Amino acid sequence: MDRDLVVAAQRGDQAAFVDLVRFRGGRYFAIAHRILRDVDRAEDALQDALVIAWRDLPSLRDPDRFDAWVHRILTNACIAQARRERKQITNLYLLPVDDPAAPDELLGVADRDLLDRGFRRLTPDERSILVLRHYVGYEPNEIAEVLGIPAGTVRSRLYHAHRAMRAALEADARSAVVGGTIR
Amino acid sequence: MSRQPDIDRVLEIWMTDGPTAIPDRVVDVVAARIGVQRQRRAWPFPWRTTVTAPIKIVAALAAVIVVAVAGFAVLGRPPGSNVGGNPSSAPSPSQGTGSPAPSVSAAPSASPSASAVYPAWFTGDRQGAGILPAGKQSTRNFRPGFTFSVPQGWVNVGDGVSSYDLIADTPANAAEQAASGGLAHEVSAFRYGSPYWFCDAWENHRGATAAEIVASLVATDAITTSKAVDVTIGGLTGKQVDIRLDPSWTETCPGDPASLDLGDMRTRVILLDTPSLGTLIINVGSLHSAGHEAFLAEAMPIIASFKFELAQ
Numbered sequence: 001m002d003r004d005l006v007v008a009a010q011r012g013d014q015a016a017f018v019d020l021v022r023f024r025g026g027r028y029f030a031i032a033h034r035i036l037r038d039v040d041r042a043e044d045a046l047q048d049a050l051v052i053a054w055r056d057l058p059s060l061r062d063p064d065r066f067d068a069w070v071h072r073i074l075t076n077a078c079i080a081q082a083r084r085e086r087k088q089i090t091n092l093y094l095l096p097v098d099d100p101a102a103p104d105e106l107l108g109v110a111d112r113d114l115l116d117r118g119f120r121r122l123t124p125d126e127r128s129i130l131v132l133r134h135y136v137g138y139e140p141n142e143i144a145e146v147l148g149i150p151a152g153t154v155r156s157r158l159y160h161a162h163r164a165m166r167a168a169l170e171a172d173a174r175s176a177v178v179g180g181t182i183r
Numbered sequence: 184m185s186r187q188p189d190i191d192r193v194l195e196i197w198m199t200d201g202p203t204a205i206p207d208r209v210v211d212v213v214a215a216r217i218g219v220q221r222q223r224r225a226w227p228f229p230w231r232t233t234v235t236a237p238i239k240i241v242a243a244l245a246a247v248i249v250v251a252v253a254g255f256a257v258l259g260r261p262p263g264s265n266v267g268g269n270p271s272s273a274p275s276p277s278q279g280t281g282s283p284a285p286s287v288s289a290a291p292s293a294s295p296s297a298s299a300v301y302p303a304w305f306t307g308d309r310q311g312a313g314i315l316p317a318g319k320q321s322t323r324n325f326r327p328g329f330t331f332s333v334p335q336g337w338v339n340v341g342d343g344v345s346s347y348d349l350i351a352d353t354p355a356n357a358a359e360q361a362a363s364g365g366l367a368h369e370v371s372a373f374r375y376g377s378p379y380w381f382c383d384a385w386e387n388h389r390g391a392t393a394a395e396i397v398a399s400l401v402a403t404d405a406i407t408t409s410k411a412v413d414v415t416i417g418g419l420t421g422k423q424v425d426i427r428l429d430p431s432w433t434e435t436c437p438g439d440p441a442s443l444d445l446g447d448m449r450t451r452v453i454l455l456d457t458p459s460l461g462t463l464i465i466n467v468g469s470l471h472s473a474g475h476e477a478f479l480a481e482a483m484p485i486i487a488s489f490k491f492e493l494a495q
Contacts, residue, residue, distance in 0.1 A: 012222055018214045025205030033201050043209050047216070052343070054217040059346075059373075076324075115197050134194040148326045148374075150459040166190045 006063035009054070017054055024067065025050075028074055034131045035078040037120060042078075049077035071136065072146045075128045082124035111169060118168020126161040129154055302338060304357040307366070311339035311348065322347055325372065327460055329417055332488040346373035351481065355474055365470060368478040370486065372465045374457075382445065393421035393454035393462055400424065400452070405432045414453060417489040419463065421455035427472075449475040453486065458493060465489075 002023060008016035028049070032042035053073050060069050119127060125147075132138045132146060140158060144151040299313030312323070317335040322328045325347040333349075341348035349370040350356055359367040382405065390396040397411045401424075409425040428446050450468035457463050467482045469475035 014214070014217050017217060018210065021205070021210050021213055025210060026203050029205040029209065030201060030203045034198055039202070043206060046205070046209055047212050050213045051216045051220055054213075055220050055222055056343070056346075058222055111193075112197060112200065115193070130194060131198065134191065135198040144459065148460050162190050162194075165194065169190075169193065 002066070003063050006057075006060070006066045010057050010060065010063070014054075017057070020066075021050055024070070027067075028070060031071065031131055031136060032074060032078050034135050035075070035124070035127050036082060037116065041081050045077040045081040046074065048081075049074040052077070068142075068146055071132070072148070075132065075147060079124040079128055082127070114168050114171065115165065118165050118171075121168075122161055122164060126157050126164075129157050130161050130165070133158060301340070302352045302357070304360055305338065305340065305350075306360060307340060309340065311342040313340075314338050314352065326374070327457060327463070328492040329372075329489045330492075331485055331490070333485055337485070341371075346371060348372075349482075349485070351478075359470060367471065367474065368467075368469045368482075370465070370467050370482050372463065372489075374461055374463055391461065393456050396454050396462060396464075397422045397424055397452075400426060405429055405434070414455075416453065416455060416465075416486060417491040418493060419455035419457060419491055421453065421462070423451065423453045425449070425451050447471045451479060451483075457491075463491075 002020065005016045005020045005023075009020060025046070029042060029046050032046045032049075033039065036042045036045060049070065053070050056073075060066065119130070122130070128147070129143055132143045133140070138146065140154045141151045143158075144154045147154070299309065299311065301309055301313045312320075315333050315337050317333060319330060319332050320339070321330045322342055324342050336352045338350050338352055339348065340350055350366055351368060353368070355367040359365055390399050397408075400406055401408050401411070405428060406426050407429045411422045411424040414421055414423045427449050430446065432446075448468070448470055449472050450466050453465040453467075455463040455465070465486055467479055467486070469478055
């Protein structure tokens with residue numbers, strides 16, 4: 001049972017913590033990857049986040065809040081990673097798309113490409129909020145709690161991010177081949 | 184697709200793309216890194232975990248060596264190999280000693296400064312800005328961020344999102360570090376939902392506001408408190424109270440070494456209500472009563488200079 005593992009890890013049981021990482025790590029890695037859009041950087045951020053989680057685990061008062069607590073640490077690690085790795089590129093088409101899109105009725109390959117480019121133009125904070133909202137499924141007030149920022153700030157950033165992503169989708173694919181800043 | 188997309192639905196579908204399994208190499212590296220990363224007990228008395236009987240220190244060091252060798256072996260393997268086997272089959276360092284392994288690496292931190300300089304005597308986690316020049320300072324990671332003024336001789340040893348630690352470069356701290364691995368005096372700001380001061384098992388802190396937490400402290404049998412007073416610091420309001428272990432309390436905190444005497448600890452607790460980040464707690468703590476009043480006299484002007492950044 002995960003709660004028992006959390007409690008054991010809080011008492012210094014490294015094996016229990018590694019079990020938690022195995023059981024829950026896939027979800028955490030998925031979150032990191034979706035924020036950073038890069039496998040290597042997601043791995044780095046996740047490693048840092050999990051070690052910090054281990055270090056500070058005794059301070060977690062409610063073991064049932066382990067997931068939300070790790071989400072906060074992980075999101076901050078991803079934002080820090082994104083800011084560290086910020087760099088200029090000249091052509092966004094050079095960026096790899098990490099995974100081939102699964103076919104579905106709503107999104108085609110071109111749309112996914114546009115979304116990917118639009119997403120990479122967002123700030124790390126906006127990307128994190130989008131992932132917490134649309135991948136993790138948090139409500140804005142829950143995101144505010146996870147990130148430690150006001151709910152109004154979450155809603156305004158969410159609004160801006162949605163608008164940017166909608167604009168990215170509506171842009172003509174050819175005109176989207178532009179220089180930009182990866183953040 | 185439609186040029187008037189339902190962006191919520193689009194993003195939910197789009198985000199289903201991508202990996203959902205943690206690479207084995209990440210698990211292996213994390214397992215190796217936590218083997219050399221000491222856990223932090225909740226403030227204010229992290230030194231409790233470092234004050235150990237000599238035989239336990241030996242056992243803990245032995246555990247570190249074993250884990251470090253294992254970690255080296257893990258890190259030496261090609262990426263993707265899972266050499267950890269069943270992690271549950273590995274002996275836990277908590278078994279047998281009950282003591283966390285001392286840190287032999289300063290690696291894990293959100294953004295420790297590589298150029299930070301610390302006092303030579305300081306052997307604890309180095310996760311802050313190091314020795315601070317006199318004058319105005321600001322936090323880097325802690326939320327809510329704040330600025331403050333320090334005189335010469337103060338050191339920032341931790342600056343995480345949820346905790347910020349200041350110590351003084353003093354003979355008392357150096358002596359305590361040499362003697363027990365702990366610190367004689369420390370200031371820590373942190374955000375925890377329900378902190379404990381002396382022993383988790385004795386305390387039942389509950390409450391979402393400064394007033395509620397103070398009330399729970401006052402109601403704790405194991406603790407003696409001063410009269411709580413209202414405070415305003417850096418734009419935040421809250422409560423301040425001095426706490427110590429009740430002199431009549433004779434129990435030993437479960438999990439702590441029997442040799443550890445909590446009775447002489449002192450701490451001033453300042454609890455501040457924030458608009459959106461819960462209760463911010465500032466502790467001015469001393470391992471021993473000796474020197475605590477003098478430490479308060481040095482530390483309180485620094486705390487009084489805190490100015491919080493609450494705009495975000």
